Amino acid sequence: MRRFPILSQELRDRRRSLLWWSVGVAGWIIVIAAMFPTIHESSGIAELVDQYPKGILALFGVSNMDFGSGSGYLAGELFGFVVPLLALMLTMGAGAAVVGGAEERGLLDLMLSHPIGRRRVLLESAALVAVLAAVFGLIVFAVLAIMDPIFGLELSMLNLFGTVVGVVLLAMVLGWLALVIGALTGSRGRALGVAGAIAALSYLLSSLSQLVDALRPLRLISPFWYATSGSPLVGGYTWWYALVLIAMGAAVLLIGVILFERRNLSS
Amino acid sequence: MVDPVAIRLASLTVSYRHGRGVTGLDLEMATGSVFGFLGPNGAGKTTAIRTLLDLLRPTSGSATVLGLDSVRDSMEIRRRTGYLPGDFVLPPQLTGAEALDWLASLRADRSPERRGELVERLGVELHRPIRQLSKGNRQKLGLVQAFQHDPELVILDEPTSGLDPLVQDEFHRLVREHAARGRSVFLSSHSLDEVQHVADTVGIIREGSMVAVESVDALRARGLRRMTIRVADAAEAQRRLQDLPAVSDLRVSGDHLDLAVSGSFDELLPVLADLHVLDLLSRAADLDEIFLAFYRGESTP
Numbered sequence: 001m002r003r004f005p006i007l008s009q010e011l012r013d014r015r016r017s018l019l020w021w022s023v024g025v026a027g028w029i030i031v032i033a034a035m036f037p038t039i040h041e042s043s044g045i046a047e048l049v050d051q052y053p054k055g056i057l058a059l060f061g062v063s064n065m066d067f068g069s070g071s072g073y074l075a076g077e078l079f080g081f082v083v084p085l086l087a088l089m090l091t092m093g094a095g096a097a098v099v100g101g102a103e104e105r106g107l108l109d110l111m112l113s114h115p116i117g118r119r120r121v122l123l124e125s126a127a128l129v130a131v132l133a134a135v136f137g138l139i140v141f142a143v144l145a146i147m148d149p150i151f152g153l154e155l156s157m158l159n160l161f162g163t164v165v166g167v168v169l170l171a172m173v174l175g176w177l178a179l180v181i182g183a184l185t186g187s188r189g190r191a192l193g194v195a196g197a198i199a200a201l202s203y204l205l206s207s208l209s210q211l212v213d214a215l216r217p218l219r220l221i222s223p224f225w226y227a228t229s230g231s232p233l234v235g236g237y238t239w240w241y242a243l244v245l246i247a248m249g250a251a252v253l254l255i256g257v258i259l260f261e262r263r264n265l266s267s
Numbered sequence: 268m269v270d271p272v273a274i275r276l277a278s279l280t281v282s283y284r285h286g287r288g289v290t291g292l293d294l295e296m297a298t299g300s301v302f303g304f305l306g307p308n309g310a311g312k313t314t315a316i317r318t319l320l321d322l323l324r325p326t327s328g329s330a331t332v333l334g335l336d337s338v339r340d341s342m343e344i345r346r347r348t349g350y351l352p353g354d355f356v357l358p359p360q361l362t363g364a365e366a367l368d369w370l371a372s373l374r375a376d377r378s379p380e381r382r383g384e385l386v387e388r389l390g391v392e393l394h395r396p397i398r399q400l401s402k403g404n405r406q407k408l409g410l411v412q413a414f415q416h417d418p419e420l421v422i423l424d425e426p427t428s429g430l431d432p433l434v435q436d437e438f439h440r441l442v443r444e445h446a447a448r449g450r451s452v453f454l455s456s457h458s459l460d461e462v463q464h465v466a467d468t469v470g471i472i473r474e475g476s477m478v479a480v481e482s483v484d485a486l487r488a489r490g491l492r493r494m495t496i497r498v499a500d501a502a503e504a505q506r507r508l509q510d511l512p513a514v515s516d517l518r519v520s521g522d523h524l525d526l527a528v529s530g531s532f533d534e535l536l537p538v539l540a541d542l543h544v545l546d547l548l549s550r551a552a553d554l555d556e557i558f559l560a561f562y563r564g565e566s567t568p
Contacts, residue, residue, distance in 0.1 A: 005372040013360065106356040110412075113320045113350035114373035115342050264283040264323045 005116065006124035010098060011131065018135065025086055025136065026143045032077050033147040039067055040152075055211050066234070070153030074144070075231040079163055084228060087136050087167050088199055091129050091175025096191035098125040099260075100182020108186075108265060119257050122183055126253055129175035137168035155233070162237025169245035170227035174199045176249050180256030186266045223248055270334035273298045273420050273451040274319065278328035281318050289314050289475040291328065296453060296468065301446045303466030303483075304455040311475040312455040313353050316424050319453075320350055333420060346374070349413035353424035353455070355406060359398035363408050366397060370412045382415045388437055402429035410438060414445070421445060423454040427461060439465045492528045493556055496539070497546040504542050511535060527552060 066072030099122065102108040112118060141164045148155050174195060182191030202222035206229055209219035219225040226241035226248075274296040282288035289311040296302040306312050317323045318330050321341035330337035332344045357366040371377040386393060389407045392400060397408070406429045413421050421442075427435050442452045442465045456462045462469060463483055471478040498504045501522050508526065509517050511534055516527040522545075528535060539547070 009369050106354050109322055109352045112322060113345055115346040116373050117342060
């Protein structure tokens, strides 16, 4: 028996798409980073951004927009919205497909007629999501670390690392959510739909809570808040937030395992 | 020690959303035998089979496989059984060999020699992506994966769908050899004609309930015969024949009467003698007809 039969097979199936995905992400980041010197030098753009209503900027994940520094620029251009979105597309897509999608395609019956437990299937799938999130984080970190001296971004490597950790854990938690919803509904579409709606809501909660006082307490239930709030690339990541994200992920998985073990699978 | 009962269902009821349930199923299948599980599509065959593998949970009652409880001891059951789902699919991007490797990787025990033998006997295409294979060629891969670890019990849901007749014959030999070595095969089908060649025992399920479980020999020995007679006065013949206990499924077309006769001809012959029979044809009913008799609820077990 292979040590992790589900995980290794899924990784093998995805290696090519993962490679191209990585190339795309790296390319995007390089383009954004390469634009920094130009934008940095033309003060007009910074003034333009200053004129936007704060609410609009917050909605796009941009608070304290500051094009004067590489970290402020990247926090707005990359980490406010695009990088978390790319990470979520990767992990939620895989999470929804790996069990819910397998059931939908009729593969789960065959898989689970072998001596492999449902818990094992779910946890190896969770490991797949975590590996994908980590690979994504590694690429983002590595590309920016290399671009940093080339384009004069002057990033703090510790802050960059913390920022990436936040995004990786966020993608992992929401990927696990998609995985669990898929495993409980047997439908990839439903998993993506429901988990996607929850992700969008938690994004809005996190960003709008900075503007609407009534929403402030609710930010505490949003995984986005624990990953991206306060521009960690500029101000540093609040490390204990990582524990909150891990706890959220563990809770999702625990509920998933308990309910998945008990349900009747559709043929 | 080998349990003498390979599968035992005790008042098994499974009801679940979107699914065709089964109610109060009782069934015993002897180790070392081939059991044909028969019923039309939607009768609950697949529901019962999937319960054996813990893909579905009993609502009440129990399913015991190789002496093990279907829920509590599922891992052990799945280790010792092979299964071909009714709607067999494999990841389309893999080749046959890759798919078989992947499934073998979910088990501790594998036997490359055994697989090689099966692949050769069934004529399996191993090196093309599954998406390019015909239904029959995919189904052959399904048979290989169900048998490749030489399990004590093989559970096959509609195994011959899509197979061409030559491969079906080879499959029947495979099933017989498996049973001859003291191992068991449980297979479902909607065609009795097919199952009577391989099965020792046949169980018939209808609308989620067992209608009958009988050995194939006993079914034949029940002596259901099909008779076609041509008479001068069909209406008179119908009137006199329809009340005889041995006669069932009586149909009239023109001067022909078509009927099923079970048991002895002792009551029938004197009546026929009176009827001015012009022509008479009698033959053993095949199992399909016996099966249909069960279905109409006209047979007395």
